[in-house]
Amino acid sequence: MAKSKDEVLAGLAQLVNDETGVPVESVVFGKSFADDLDIDSISMMTIVVNAEDEFGVKIPDDQVSELKTVDDAVNFIVSAQA
Amino acid sequence: MTTIVVTGIGATSCLGGNVPDTWDALLRGESGIRSLTEDWVEKYELPVTFGGRVKVPAADVLERIEIKRLDPSAQLAVIAAREAWKDAGEPTDAKERILVDFATGIGGLGTLLDAWDVLKERGARRVMPMTIPMLMPNAAAAAISMDLQTRGGARTCVSACASGTESIANAVDHLRQGIADVVICGGTESVFHPLPIAAFAAMHALSTRNDEPAKASRPYDVDRDGFVLGEGAAVLVLETKEHAEARGAKIYAEIAGGAVTSDAHHITAPDPEGTGAARAVNDALAHAGVTAADVNYINAHATSTPVGDIAEYTALHRVFGDRVNEIPVSATKSATGHLLGGTGALEAIFTVLSAHHKIAAPTINVDNQDPAIPLTVVREPTPLPEKVVAISNSFGFGGHNAVVVVRSV
Numbered sequence: 001m002a003k004s005k006d007e008v009l010a011g012l013a014q015l016v017n018d019e020t021g022v023p024v025e026s027v028v029f030g031k032s033f034a035d036d037l038d039i040d041s042i043s044m045m046t047i048v049v050n051a052e053d054e055f056g057v058k059i060p061d062d063q064v065s066e067l068k069t070v071d072d073a074v075n076f077i078v079s080a081q082a
Numbered sequence: 083m084t085t086i087v088v089t090g091i092g093a094t095s096c097l098g099g100n101v102p103d104t105w106d107a108l109l110r111g112e113s114g115i116r117s118l119t120e121d122w123v124e125k126y127e128l129p130v131t132f133g134g135r136v137k138v139p140a141a142d143v144l145e146r147i148e149i150k151r152l153d154p155s156a157q158l159a160v161i162a163a164r165e166a167w168k169d170a171g172e173p174t175d176a177k178e179r180i181l182v183d184f185a186t187g188i189g190g191l192g193t194l195l196d197a198w199d200v201l202k203e204r205g206a207r208r209v210m211p212m213t214i215p216m217l218m219p220n221a222a223a224a225a226i227s228m229d230l231q232t233r234g235g236a237r238t239c240v241s242a243c244a245s246g247t248e249s250i251a252n253a254v255d256h257l258r259q260g261i262a263d264v265v266i267c268g269g270t271e272s273v274f275h276p277l278p279i280a281a282f283a284a285m286h287a288l289s290t291r292n293d294e295p296a297k298a299s300r301p302y303d304v305d306r307d308g309f310v311l312g313e314g315a316a317v318l319v320l321e322t323k324e325h326a327e328a329r330g331a332k333i334y335a336e337i338a339g340g341a342v343t344s345d346a347h348h349i350t351a352p353d354p355e356g357t358g359a360a361r362a363v364n365d366a367l368a369h370a371g372v373t374a375a376d377v378n379y380i381n382a383h384a385t386s387t388p389v390g391d392i393a394e395y396t397a398l399h400r401v402f403g404d405r406v407n408e409i410p411v412s413a414t415k416s417a418t419g420h421l422l423g424g425t426g427a428l429e430a431i432f433t434v435l436s437a438h439h440k441i442a443a444p445t446i447n448v449d450n451q452d453p454a455i456p457l458t459v460v461r462e463p464t465p466l467p468e469k470v471v472a473i474s475n476s477f478g479f480g481g482h483n484a485v486v487v488v489r490s491v
Contacts, residue, residue: 021145021146021147042211042215046210046212049207049208049211052207
């Protein structure tokens with residue numbers, strides 16, 4: 001069953017925390033992965049791989065570079081679930 | 083010749099999570115070898131069901147993120163390096179003058195095999211991006227350099243079971259060449275996975291004393307039947323005596339010299355004549371500016387294999403003649419098992435502590451000493467003379483022979 005925007009955010013925040021140690025509560029709308037959360041590209045790739053598993057979606061490689069903010073990622077996942 | 087000294091030591095092994103705990107357990111004559119509890123032992127019907135896993139798991143010491151980002155071999159290296167660096171008083175030299183020369187025998191094998199499982203079972207897209215930087219053999223050296231922010235080069239020494247000792251010999255050279263003011267050296271290994279156990283067992287290298295794990299590593303005993311796989315890391319901080327004294331560092335002992343030779347005989351079997359190993363001992367003694375007559379303690383490689391222990395004895399006899407039978411010898415793998423690329427560094431630390439405390443560490447499980455190896459095997463903690471001149475030997479698959487000379491200060 002498709003997850004709501006808030007559920008995707010919570011799940012994504014946990015994946016980010018698992019990979020980078022960034023606190024779950026820091027992963028909120030309006031934040032940039034690279035600029036605000038200091039997440040490097042290799043960590044981002046790992047988070048993407050894990051997000052595909054977690055949410056049952058496919059995130060094409062050429063889309064990954066477009067996911068610059070938490071909003072980008074959550075919106076992509078929510079629409080990809082549909 | 084410039085005098086090189088040890089000013090910091092760190093280790094994690096099956097005897098303890100740091101140097102003091104490891105050393106105390108060694109002196110008590112404890113064995114760190116136990117039955118393995120992993121489900122894969124039974125699942126794959128491994129012929130060997132025991133080993134020397136680290137007493138303090140890395141996950142109990144490191145942050146969760148460090149565990150995720152590092153192969154177990156690099157995790158253990160970082161733990162030991164932090165202890166050694168702190169023990170050395172955290173030298174404040176320019177980071178560009180601090181060099182890492184670190185060893186592993188195999189590198190991130192578990193990471194590689196796990197990633198291969200993921201690829202086979204779940205496809206290429208599920209392979210983690212960190213796979214290569216975690217499995218590469220230089221990962222441990224790089225992790226230490228990054229953790230301690232040292233920038234004088236992070237070199238990796240790979241020569242199977244001789245690696246750890248070779249790294250220390252390299253460190254002495256780096257310091258004498260003047261390319262660094264402080265060198266962090268040592269070695270690590272962590273390959274508790276069914277594949278390497280099956281592979282070592284396939285070559286009949288491992289003891290199969292499954293019913294008595296703590297008795298399985300028994301160098302020099304007539305009933306020795308192979309080595310016991312261990313795990314761990316050991317790190318030494320080396321610098322010139324002048325440099326150590328200038329910064330008021332405590333000095334454990336001197337690494338007076340080291341040497342490396344190769345047999346060119348057989349990929350796994352030691353040269354039965356022991357010529358390459360003997361040459362390594364002689365070269366190390368010459369490098370240290372001492373003679374065979376000066377040596378009064380030996381930490382032997384002594385893995386507890388039927389042929390290896392004899393070959394080392396032959397080599398030692400070649401160097402020391404019949405006097406070899408009077409020199410106290412410790413075979414500390416009897417307690418720790420064989421840490422492969424980490425073993426030489428751990429044994430060098432034991433030798434350094436022996437020179438420092440003037441006490442030889444016990445060898446356990448020699449219930450019935452092989453008459454073909456009539457060495458004076460140290461069974462109990464035994465006092466050493468005030469001036470200790472010791473050698474620590476390591477030999478590895480590939481015909482690698484490495485020896486360091488440790489001298490008390």
